[in-house]
Amino acid sequence: MAVTAADYDTKRDTEFLAEIAEVFRKHPEAARKYGLASFTLERKMGVDYTQKYGVSRIEGDRIITEFRLREKIPPEARMRICVKYELHGQDLECVHWEEAQE
Secondary structure: OOOOHHHOOHHHHHHHHHHHHHHHHHOHHHHHHOOOOOOHHHHHHOOOOOOEEEEEEEEOOEEEEEEEEHHHOOOOOOOEEEEEEEEEOOEEEEEEEEEOOO
């Protein structure tokens, strides 16, 4: 499951990343708190965030992520911390979270 240059639009990505870098320069406190992630690996795995969501946990020095069907989201309210957002129209939607410690 190697990621290749074909997975990226180098010119468009370079322009986009330059603009994001400028935003981080304008907001250094946010730059220490946030990063930018690509969904390339999830796309290679066939993860469809309209049907699944990711949940991550820490085990030692590894981050383990599982993808679960949205229809199986438990009905009870649980504390979650959003770790990845995806833009849908003009709205950011949480598509991946970490279960908070109880």
